[in-house]
Amino acid sequence: MKRPLLAILTAAMLCSPLAAVSVHADEVRSRMIRFGYGLNENSNQGRAAKLFAEEVAKASDGKLKVRTFGAASLGSDDQMQSALIGGAQEMMVGSTATLVGITKEMAVWDTPFLFSSAEQADAVLDGPVGRQVMDKLEEKGLVGLVYWENGFRNLTNNTRPITRLEDFSGVKLRVMPNPVFLDTFKLMGANAVPLPFSELFTALETKAVDGQENPFNTILSSKFYEVQKYLTVTNHVYSPWIVTVSKRWWDGLSQTEQNILMEAAKKARDFERQDTREEAARALAELKDKGMQINEVDPAEVQRMREQAAPAIQKVVDTVGQQLFDQVQAEAEKAAL
Ligand code: TF8
Structure with missing residues (x-):
């Protein structure tokens, strides 16, 4: 009796080695997502984080709940990055500059006077080389979703x-x-x-x-x-900002859940860039x-x-x-x- 059962199980496991642990590709589970950032709630970063949370709730019928933590209440960028890598926190947004110690390629965005307009920065960051640098994070336990704008310093x-x-x-x-x-x-x-x-x-x-x-x-x-x-x-x-996710946590999400987070991060990016530029234009006065x-x-x-x-x-x-x-x-x- 035992042998055939074992054989069937073994065969099933060989066909889909992750079937026993992973969720179905289209499944959306109830999850709480801690999203940390360093600026105040009343900032371009805070407004975009809020929009991200709303978009995720909308797209998941409230199943994926993003809780935002501003003003570095979960720690500095460095501390949050470590928490993401260890799996103690799910998401954050912060400067690419604070990631250089983890992924040295991020230093390319710190080149003084690299970009002369925000639109030029968008094209490079959202293009293939922007993605290539972002993907370097994965071997360090982070997943980069999108770049947001911090801005000209x-x-x-x-x-x-x-x-x-x-x-x-x-x-x-x-x-x-x-x-x-x-x-x-x-x-x-x-x-x-x-x-x-x-x-x-x-x-x-x-x-x-x-x-x-x-x-x-x-x-x-x-x-x-x-x-x-x-x-x-x-x-x-x-300076770009980058939205990152704990890879340890991300890998346990279904394809649909990952898509929901990615799409919301993009919507928040588009909103954030526009909001930041409008605010920057009147900030000097x-x-x-x-x-x-x-x-x-x-x-x-x-x-x-x-x-x-x-x-x-x-x-x-x-x-x-x-x-x-x-x-x-x-x-x-x-x-x-
Ligand atoms: C800096 C950065 C910060 C951002 C923010 C905390 O000066 O520009 O404003 O990293 O996300 O440290």
Whole structure:
């Protein structure tokens, strides 16, 4: 009696080795999804996270419940990434720059002055090389779904308006915990200090650091204008955000569940990019109203800064490899036409 049964079971297992553990491809189960992010609820990041949760609920008849956790309440980007890898948290959105320690290829997006328009960034990030870099996460236990926009970064500080390269001298500047950012601002002559974003407001408030760099949207939503006097429009780099999922958890989802999350992440991306651009367009006037002193940098001085940053660009090449770097450059050039 036992033998044939065993034979049947063995045969069944050979035909579909995962049948015993995986859910049906079209099944949607009741699941709770913790989605963490670092900015406030009232930010471009928070608004898009909310929309993502609503879209997932809609598409799954409420079976997939996304619970959003803003203001780094589940931890800094780094801490959340570890939680995703370990399977203790399902999803997050954060800077690609904070992933460089996990997947070195992500450093390619930190290349100073890589993109000159947001649309150019969209084309490259949503194109084949953007996907290729994202797929590198999988071997590290993360699944990248889509890129959202953090935006072009600009500088704030309390020491002086930055009008030329020499003005960086002695400014204690918080940078993202990432070697390219650290190098770039050291080369500028600043005293660059790596710090997680979740500690930034307090560091500025207590004057542990003099300045920081982030898109207008974040300077506004994180209320940096309360603790920063000068804002210099540098647009020195375009920062993407990336929506990531715990691979350990993702692999246990059905095809339908994965599709629902992917489609909602794309909808939230399209909404988020538009929302971010609209907000950025009016943010400067608002920041001026809040009392910030704003200056632009003379193009000749920007050129000097670019030249000064050249060794940091070489470091990106060394980190990600010449081939990937060239491919990104080529796609950026194509998208600029
Ligand atoms: C930074 C980043 C952050 C984002 C956010 C927490 O300065 O630009 O604003 O990573 O997701 O650390």
